[in-house]
Amino acid sequence: MTRPQPVLSVRGVHKSFGHVQALDGVDLDVHAHEVVALVGDNAAGKSTLAKVVAGVLAPEAGTVTVDGNPVPPGSPASARALGVATVFQDLALAENLDVVQNLFLGQEISGKGGLGLDEGAMENRAREILESLTSRIPSVRTPLSALSAGQRQTVAIARTQLGSPKVVVLDEPTASLSVAQTAEVLTHIQSLRDLGHGVILISHSLSDVLAVADRVEVLRHGRNNGSFTAAEASHEAVVAAITGATRLPRRTTPSSRP
Numbered sequence: 001m002t003r004p005q006p007v008l009s010v011r012g013v014h015k016s017f018g019h020v021q022a023l024d025g026v027d028l029d030v031h032a033h034e035v036v037a038l039v040g041d042n043a044a045g046k047s048t049l050a051k052v053v054a055g056v057l058a059p060e061a062g063t064v065t066v067d068g069n070p071v072p073p074g075s076p077a078s079a080r081a082l083g084v085a086t087v088f089q090d091l092a093l094a095e096n097l098d099v100v101q102n103l104f105l106g107q108e109i110s111g112k113g114g115l116g117l118d119e120g121a122m123e124n125r126a127r128e129i130l131e132s133l134t135s136r137i138p139s140v141r142t143p144l145s146a147l148s149a150g151q152r153q154t155v156a157i158a159r160t161q162l163g164s165p166k167v168v169v170l171d172e173p174t175a176s177l178s179v180a181q182t183a184e185v186l187t188h189i190q191s192l193r194d195l196g197h198g199v200i201l202i203s204h205s206l207s208d209v210l211a212v213a214d215r216v217e218v219l220r221h222g223r224n225n226g227s228f229t230a231a232e233a234s235h236e237a238v239v240a241a242i243t244g245a246t247r248l249p250r251r252t253t254p255s256s257r258p
Helices: 044-053 076-082 099-102 119-132 149-163 179-196 208-210 235-243
Strands: 008-019 019-030 036-039 063-066 086-088 169-171 198-201 215-220 224-227
Touching: 008 119, 019 036, 019 044, 019 198, 019 224, 019 235, 036 044, 036 169, 036 179, 036 208, 044 169, 063 086, 076 086, 086 149, 099 119, 099 149, 119 149, 149 169, 149 179, 179 198, 179 208, 198 208, 208 235, 224 235
Parallel strands: 036 198, 036 215, 086 169, 169 198
Antiparallel strands: 008 019, 008 063, 215 224
16 A cells, blocks of 8 residues: 655755754655654754754755645745644743733734634634643633643644644653643644644653654754654664664765765
8 A cells, every 4th residue: 555645755954054064964754644753862953954844944955845845945934834833942932921812923813894803713713722632721811821831832732723734843842841741742742643734743752752653763963863663663772773873874865965
């Protein structure tokens, strides 16, 4: 049986900062209904790749496509329009606003005739999104300042659903969370997969990765250094790829920089 085409395809991406080669010919595919964990040591290139996929950074070489459509380099708006939603570590939420206001900030629903805001419609949509993620936030009118770190992460994830994305990129979503909060966020990630999205999960926690991912992709020094089916991968094998105890051969394909 032929596998469907990936919803996101990254081919031969290079990105450098001065003399530092952050990404060196990286490839990555993500399919709908799939969670792909991106792991690696510090400075492996994970967050840089996330920013390239999100259109925040422009690569020097290589391509990023969503459903076969190229993401214009360095254009976050174009990436969002094509269906890429990203939650970075800073979350970019407003402390002084409630859940509804944070979800719809910059994309509010206008009332009839364009007069004012349709608060009822926004509240209803917010509830629908939170329910689809099996969220435990008690009220969509709860101020962000009253939410736990895990609930704030929930709001940030929920906000990605307003644009009906095809790919959701989550950069360290369980960092600094309690065990209970981590479990809730992992449930949200499973919900994103069940909703049909392709998900890129960037994480340092292999226990979180192996609990929720379908596939694990390893980056080391900006290069692909291992690909594992999560259900069959051992902790030791993934760690060996991360540390360089096992290495993929250096590619000589056309996707590598000449």
